[in-house]
Amino acid sequence: MNSTDQFIALNHAGALHLLRRNLGSAGLSSIIWGIVWTVLFGLALPVAPTPLNVAYFLIGLALIAEGVYVRQKPSASAIRVEAVTLGALGLLGIFRFATALVATSQGQHKSIIGNPLFALIMIFNAYQSWAAQKVYTEAEQGTNPEAVATISRILEESKVKDASSSPNLIELKSRALITENPIWRILFENGVAYMTNWKPGTKKVVSIAVVPQSTLMLQVESERWIGKNVNIRFLAGGALLGQKYEITPAMLERSQLFLGMQGDVGARRAGV
Numbered sequence: 001m002n003s004t005d006q007f008i009a010l011n012h013a014g015a016l017h018l019l020r021r022n023l024g025s026a027g028l029s030s031i032i033w034g035i036v037w038t039v040l041f042g043l044a045l046p047v048a049p050t051p052l053n054v055a056y057f058l059i060g061l062a063l064i065a066e067g068v069y070v071r072q073k074p075s076a077s078a079i080r081v082e083a084v085t086l087g088a089l090g091l092l093g094i095f096r097f098a099t100a101l102v103a104t105s106q107g108q109h110k111s112i113i114g115n116p117l118f119a120l121i122m123i124f125n126a127y128q129s130w131a132a133q134k135v136y137t138e139a140e141q142g143t144n145p146e147a148v149a150t151i152s153r154i155l156e157e158s159k160v161k162d163a164s165s166s167p168n169l170i171e172l173k174s175r176a177l178i179t180e181n182p183i184w185r186i187l188f189e190n191g192v193a194y195m196t197n198w199k200p201g202t203k204k205v206v207s208i209a210v211v212p213q214s215t216l217m218l219q220v221e222s223e224r225w226i227g228k229n230v231n232i233r234f235l236a237g238g239a240l241l242g243q244k245y246e247i248t249p250a251m252l253e254r255s256q257l258f259l260g261m262q263g264d265v266g267a268r269r270a271g272v
Contacts, residue, residue, distance in 0.1 A: 007210055010192075012142035013151040014208030019136050020074040026082060026129075027070035034063030052096055059089050076140070079133040087126035093119025151208065154194045158185045159203045163251070170255050172234060172245040184234075184245070188213055188258045211236060216259050220252070 037060030041053050066085040070078045097116045163171035163185055174182035187194045193216055197207040219233040221244070229246040247255070 003212075006147075007192075007212070009143045009147040010151060010194075010210040011208075012139045013144075013147040014210060016136070016139040016143055016148065017151055017155070018205070018208065019132070019139060023074040023078065023082075024071050027067040027074075030063045030067030030070065030082065030085070032067075034060045034065075034067060036060070037063065052092075052099075055092055059085070059092060063089070076133045076137045079129055079136055083126045083129035083133070085126075086122050086129060090119045090122030090124075090126060093122060151194075151210075154187055154189075155196065155205060155208075158187050158194065158196050159198070159205070167254070168258075170247070170251050170258070172232070172247055172251075175231065175244040175246050186216075193258075213258060218247075218252070218255055218259050 037056055039060075041057040041060060044053050045057060062085050066081050070082055094116060097119065157166060158169060160166055160169070163169050166187070168189060169185060169187045172184040172186070174184075183198045183200055185196050185198060187196075191213050193211050193213045195209040195211065196205050198204065199206055215236055217235040219235055221231040221233060229248055230252055232245050232247055232252075234245055
């Protein structure tokens with residue numbers, strides 16, 4: 001495998017990791033909602049054994065089964081099962097609302113039963129799930145078991161509590177006033193930079209990118225007025241990555257072992 005193929009496989013492996021994790025979360029959500037619907041309509045059946053209540057009860061069981069399947073065997077086929085189940089739930093909700101609307105207009109009910117907004121949300125989620133199977137298939141076909149294992153190992157090494165404990169890892173923090181995921185960690189190994197963006201206060205990675213180490217550079221701007229950190233810009237392939245960042249002097253000193261530098265403020269602050 002040449003270097004270009006290697007980076008393609010690693011990036012697809014990163015995308016596959018995120019997709020599988022999201023599938024696991026979606027599966028758990030389906031299990032919870034399935035239990036709620038099964039219990040709710042299971043209790044209603046002895047009192048009102050209508051076809052709609054039976055259908056909702058069966059959909060609840062289907063949600064539980066779908067959730068377990070998705071979590072145990074994340075795959076494109078699992079995504080299709082999820083989409084069909086959510087779509088069936090949405091269509092059933094639309095049918096229930098429509099029949100209630102007709103009954104109300106005929107004076108059989110005093111008020112409309114059902115909420116079409118929930119049904120529409122389910123149908124939209126089903127559409128998104130169905131579209132996601134193409135993305136999953138592309139990611140799965142574009143990688144290999146070795147790349148998948150490498151990404152799993154890199155993530156384990158990158159999510160250490162203290163980034164300074166790993167000699168090949170640097171951490172950047174966004175200076176943006178409003179940003180959802182301001183922490184970037186970059187692990188260097190054999191000329192490869194594994195860039196991971198983490199949700200603050202958790203061990204949840206939200207994006208993964210793998211690039212040649214030689215394409216990265218730090219642009220030192222100035223010392224911060226308050227505190228001991230240094231303001232920097234981060235460049236990939238010569239292009240600035242959107243936000244400004246800050247880095248500790250110790251991390252900046254470590255960065256010089258792996259990255260090109262522009263500016264000399266970091267060197268003075270790091271004492272080199």
